[in-house]
Amino acid sequence: MRLPFTLKQLFISCLVFFVLCFLFLKFYQQPKKWRNFERAFYTWGGYYSDSDLDTLKVQKVYQKFFEVGLNNVLEPVPVDELGSYGLISNYRSDAPDYRAPFLKEFVPVVYIQNTVLLQKDFNAADLAHKVWHLLGLNLDGLNNNGYGLQVHEFQIDCDWTPRTRNNYFSFLVAFKKELRASAQFGHCQLSATLRLYPYKYPNKMGFLPNEVDRAMLMCYNLSAPDHTGQRNSIFSLEVLKAYLQNTEPYPTDLDIALPVYSMAYVYQDRQLVKLLRNTDSTFNSSLQAVDGLWYAVPKDTVIDEFYLRKGHRVKLETIHYSDLKSALQIINEEVFFRMRPTLSFFSLESIYDNKSISAAEFARLYRGSQH
Secondary structure, eight states: OOOSSOHHHHHHHHHHHHHHHHHHHHHHTSOOOOSSOEEEEEESSOOOOHHHHHHHTOOEEEEEEEEEEEOTTSOEEEESOOOGGGSGGGGOOSSTTOOOSSOOEEEEEEEEOHHHHTOTTOOHHHHHHHHHHHHHHHHTTOTTSSSOOBOOEEEEEOOOOTTTHHHHHHHHHHHHHHHHTOTTTTTOEEEEEEEHHHHHOHHHHOOOOTTOOEEEEEOOOOSOOOSSSOOOSSOOHHHHHHHHTTOOOOSSEEEEEEEOOOEEEEEETTEEEEEEESOOHHHHHTOEEEETTEEEOOSOEEETTEEEOTTOEEEEEOOOHHHHHHHHHHHHHHOOOSSOOEEEEEOTTHHHHOOSSOHHHHHHHHHTTTO
């Protein structure tokens, strides 16, 4: 009786199969060079207009709804909640039937403070249920609302530490169960923010649990404020590259967040007296350059109800197009992407105050045409 395959043929067939599998996996494991990111912005305050979204062709907005902190009796409670004005109303112009033509997705974001995760009686399932319930109250009727917006993703934001890691990861698992049980939003993805330190050192910080579908790699706030020197605490190409180099592919699909905001530290007699975010051209023009990031206040003036006095020293930290262009080059070389990533800038409010980055430059960044 003649066998359908000889041992030699079987060996060759198996060899071809394994070679094809190897080539497929090798291709899949190669970092993808993305030249067209999904366009997104973060907004914490809820103040923005449709015209800016249209100009930048933004497809997705990440909106913080609230933080979870502790009250006076150490119970988890929502803090810094977004008012109702910040939800659907912000996507409308004066025209009653108008909506931003490119904007399709709205991503609710909840920030979890570490103090909540440090409680001895922490209950992940209970907290997840309460967070989901409050989100549901705010999101009731959001889908199919006539504005063309859909919710396909929820994001949890947290600066977890080795001490809070287990409780935080347990919360993420419990929150995903709440999400899946929802009749209206059960199809949605769960994403979580990922700072550069846990990305670089997963052996210390752990990997996000499998229940998290996507991770937003937050490429800003890279160091502590430098009150005497020239270090920009918001962003540094050297620090960014150090975090990204020689890292293994992260098991969760990644998106990218970059900064476009500014910070002004006002000092009197070397003591910090005021911290201002998103300074505008009026504020900047009132300063006199001294050395690098440092400026002097030449005369008394009032900016946003704050009294700048002659003799105040100001350290002004800003982000420029060249910084973002170089950052994306580094990211494209060092970060492993399996799927098309979202590129989100923080935050949308800052582009009204600081016009240092033009709409055309934003478009080039989103297209990845800096490569």
